[in-house]
Amino acid sequence: MSEATFRGGVHPYEGKDLSKDLPIKTVVPKGDMIFPMAQHIGAPATPVVAKGDRVLVGQKIGEASGFISANICSSVSGTVKAVEPRMVLNGSQVTCVVIDNDGEYETIPGLGEDRDYTDLSADEIRDIVKEAGIVGMGGAGFPTNVKLAPKEPDKIDYILVNGAECEPYLTSDYRQMLERPEEIVGGLKVILQIFDKAKGLICIEDNKPDAIIKMQEAVRGEDRIEVKVLKTKYPQGGERTLISAATGRKIYSAKLPADAGCIVDNISTVIAVYRAVCKQTPLITRVMTLTGEAFNTPINVEVRLGCNHADLVEEGDGFKEEPKKIISGGPMMGFAMFDLNVPVTKTSSSILAMTEDQVAEFEPTPCIRCGRCVDACPGNLVPQKMAQAALHNDYDTFVKLSGMECYECGSCTFVCPAKRPLTQTFKQARQHVAAQARKK
Secondary structure (H helix, E strand, O other): OOOEOOOOOEOOOOOHHHOOOOOEEEOOOOOOEEEEOOOOOOOOOEEOOOOOOEEOEOOEEEEOOOOOOOOEEOOOOEEEEEEEEEEOOOOOEEEEEEEEEOOOOOEOOOOOOOOOHHHOOHHHHHHHHHHOOOEOOOOOOOEHHHHOOOOOHHHOOEEEEEOOOOOOOOOHHHHHHHHOHHHHHHHHHHHHHHOOOOEEEEEEEOOOHHHHHHHHHHOOOOOOEEEEEEOOOEOOOOHHHHHHHHHOOOOOOOOOHHHHOEEEEEHHHHHHHHHHHHHOOOOOEEEEEEEOOOEOOOEEEEEEOOOEHHHHHHHHOOEOOOOOEEEEOOOOOOEEOOOOOOEOOOOOOEEEEEOOOHHHHOOOOOOOOOOHHHHHOOOOOOHHHHHHHHHOOOHHHHHHOOHHHOOOOOHHHHHOOOOOOHHHHHHHHHHHHHHHHHHO
């Protein structure tokens, strides 16, 4: 069994044993459901319901307001209580539709009914994906219908299903590969219907041997699909590193995966495509991991969008002690949560509750020029020099050092013996450069 990989990367503590053997549990929502109109990259959706309206499961309550935007559909039936700004994961205020869940879960006509994707054209499939409000659920939130409409579709050679799940602690994709392999293969076959010259690769790290076996069994007899085994290393699941490891092709910040003949979709996204196209069900649920040493009972849950994160904590039997840090996402690329009373969105992947805040325990010291950050960087960058330029506000040099190629994976910060906040420095520098470019 050959293993594909990329240059650089790191091997952080995985932490997956806490939840990897726990089957997905379906969560019943409690209280009001809150649906932010911004759950994706691009323009926020425009609310198409008003206070007092009754809505059904699967009904569109927010409409895409631009080419890069996405619809929002209700995951419950009930009455619209308000359309108003509410706080979301990153602490900002976003226009939200608030629905009083009536607990009836009355659906729109046809929801859940079978549909034969082989009778559909490529444009019809893209329109269904758009109507369903599907976006990249690995964290990016890019509208999937746009990704499935490259300028030159005949040049797409590979559809890569990202089952690497390299981020420590997270096990939701892993559980779906074990429990829902037919839906993953079904979704991939739908996408391959659009790109009739492409091959499907389901990419899985070698620390998930049972998932590899399960998916290999699921693709047996499929001449256009195979399982690609990847070496376990962070950030193997990054879009650029995945393409490099699986196909040997390279892309940079000025290019899209389609420029290298590839389209990359997360496990959850591919399942969402299957459900939208084959089961006439829009994106209204997602699987999350509730984990970390502070949880009494780590668990994987399927949750309806709009649920409150605070209510989900009870599904893990609460905390055994007050967490020192709570993270949305994984420890490498997730971000700290300061309030759990925020809604679950399409890109919510986990609640990670830590008993220690290792970052807060370290005091950064001057760079010792050891070069470990250079060895770890999967982008072949020189983080030490980039940090020096960024800290001196020398953004021209930062750009000349290819600083905009950084995708903030955190590998350099992880290996730095001086505990310098390199990734945070680069994030701020890239935001400044991008803001200046927009002004021009």
